[in-house]
Amino acid sequence: MPKLKTKSGAKKRFKITATGLLKAGVAGKRHRLIGHNGKYIRQNRGTKVMSESDAKTIRSYLPYGL
Template identity: 70%
Template structure:
């Protein structure tokens, strides 16, 4: 059976934690930040854990795991 390909966007945007959860960056931080209030910018700092509804889809896009 041939090797499965990993989607390039997935390997750039997601990482797997030691417990197997998937981390991702938070959207809405690139530009037009002057129109967002300070609480929005502060709460969207850093990374978040991907919701359980989306985990199966992302893991199918990265069939051999992420580094």
């Protein structure tokens, strides 16, 4: 049976933590930030751990991890 291919878009956008959770960047912080308050901008800095229902889909795109 041939090797499974990893989705190249997924390997650029997601990381797997040591405990097996998936981390991803937060949406909505590229432009037009003047319409948001400081709390929104601060809380959406960096990355967040994904919900388990979304993570299950992403794991199927990464058959061998990262």
